[in-house]
Amino acid sequence: MGLSGIMGKAGLEIYAEAGLVIFLVVFAAVVWNTFRKGRKEELEEAGRIPLDDFVPVHERPGSQDDDEVTS
């Protein structure tokens, strides 16, 4: 029995199908997280990163989480 025979009999399809469902859910969560109101400012700030190549930077204020528990 070759590789194909072994793979064929291993019954792996279910993993791929479960994977599809999991990733669909993850994807939905990502979309929701990206577009929910709270993140707008932070992300629009991140969108400006390419524009300051040569500007000496300190850590961006926006890269700190303002709504999170900080240590």
Add this chain to the structure above:
Amino acid sequence: MSTEVEKFRYDDDIVRKFVGATLLWGAVAMLVGVIIALQLALPAANLDLPYTTFGRLRPLHTNAAIFAFAGNAIFAAVYYSSQRLLKARMFNDKLSKAHFWGWQGIIVSAALTLPFGITQSREYAELEWPIDLAIAVVWVIFAINFFGTIAKRRERHIYVAIWFYIATIVTVAILHIFNNIWIPAGLTKSYSVYAGVQDAFMQWWYGHNAVAFFLTTPFLGLMYYYLPKAANRPVFSYRLSILHFWSLVFIYIWAGPHHLHYTALPEWASTLGMIFSVMLWMPSWGGMINGLLTLRGAWNKVARDPVLKFFVVGITFYGMSTFEGPLLSIKSVNSLSHYTDWTIAHVHSGALGWNGFMTFGLVYWLAPRIFQTKEIYSKKLAEVHFWLGTIGILFYIVAIYAAGVTQGLMWRAFDESGRLAYPNFVETVTEIIPMYWVRVVGGVMYLVGMLLAAYNVFMTWTKRPEKYDEPVIEAAPLGEDTGPEHAPEPELAKAGGMLPSAYKIAYFVEAKWHRIWERKVFKFTVMTTLAVITASLFEIIPTFLIKSNVPTIASVQPYKPLELYGRDIYIAEGCYNCHSQMIRPFRAETERYGEYSKPGEFVYDHPFQWGSRRIGPDLHRIGGKYSHMWHVRHMKNPREVVDLSIMPAYPHMFDDDIAYDVIQPRVDAMAMLGVPYGEAVNSAEDMARQQAEQIRQEILAEGGPDLKDKDIIALIAYLQRLGTDIFKTPPEGDGAQEPTAAVNH
């Protein structure tokens, strides 16, 4: 927060190198493109030399365009933008150099092997196994250098362009490895471990995703960096770009099953695959609109700036091609478009329009910066290039769309009496020759534009300062990440009146982990890798299941040793670039070519030879159609037999001797792959000699020349065997273990 500031410099030397290589190889790729376009309009341009025939040069063209031109452009874009987006010099200068020289070495070895017929015949993965290994090594070097840079970055948030680069690096590695599993049969020859239907699925899983992850994601990454730079404004919606990223990574690969209708794939998955293909329209167009809207309020700038012009047209072609792609995956459209020039038009609107124009925009934007000249040498020339290129593309694709649809319709046309309206294949070829000439004109325009760009950048380089200024950049190192790293303690949640499990759900639903991905590269990369691998398994596993689903046909036997050698000539000559071996179950095809192809007929085809474009007729049932002598005359000079043929002549097959000594190792390699070669494992060479002698005698009997031990004999042995097994009665008993099919005459 740390207040210390670190000082460092960006490495632009490596960017200059990659830009130079982009222009050099771009010119080569497009020049070869023009040559092969000319060969189709004017077969004499094949020059009757083995090294310059269409079948050998076409892979050189595609590989040069994809891996040398687009590849070097990607690396230039990545090295320049990543350092700036991450506020760090590349991880290691030596690795950068090794990457550059290694990649150029691979390109040179491609140019030194493909014209000599050293090829795996897998489209866009033709390079033979030693070069494949070199590609793997160079890619790993690139990956270490890139991830090393990310690790020492000074910018917390990883900008979306970098995400696209990460997806590219990870996925291309996976694609390259799985599509190149072979058994070597000598230094310049290997056989794919997959056969027939499986091999075809593997190859097009690769092809489908290579377009996504070599020609799409890195170019989107560079779009999200260089377009805002050139327009001097942030991207229209950063959030849309995040959505764009994830939908491509998730949906693109899952859309793969549209290649797998009618396989072992569960029905619901197949349907989902089709839905995903159509869903791809949304993110792709979202991305295009996001790009174009970045220029809102700056359109007056576009009129004045060639860089923006190239970007705008490039992005528009991205929209066009990603609209057309899903369209072509719809079965009824595909039944017309497949095997015709429609596909060629589609890929060129992508390659010339999207990849080419994004590259030119990139190069014109980079040149004055990396050569520190403030301005490009000549804005006017860049303008001229823009118009030459745009009109060139239009000439090219309009003519080739027309050629594709015309030929597709002619192939399936019936007259009133119910017979094929154009039974003579060559009629459908001569009809489109004028359009081939228009393509040559369009291609030449595009090539001239490319040369102007090279000249313009070269002249900019001559204006460089004596010593490049290397500005010192200052940035604070990243302190401890204070972000939401772990799901907060349950106690904390309890204090907030929440059950621990409820908190975990909230943690998931609010997708805090996604914010961690956005800053934790390792996790991010692992997730991307997982996404790609899971989706790929989903596609690949069914192809492994197919073996059990492909009904075996008892009368189908392995190729005899000489036929196998003849098949290797067919592969080396790149006949698959012009001929398919896959007759579809449509009446127009069975009328023209004969019985339609069954999956079970290909179980010994390592690699498969289905082809993707019918510049000449299908050859699956060519066995026994003509006499040996017909093939002798036709291969020597096709125009002697078929007046208006555009097939190259193969006089060298009448000079070159069969290399009998390589036959045994090749049969052995096949046997290792599970092909039941029986007795031939010990006596391949003798069997080959016998069969060659038999065919030689038959040709003599037909009044032909004495072709003792010439390559042409082996090729004829193969051609006469093709597609004949299913009409034979199956061998009995032990005989099934041996190659038994006879040569037809």
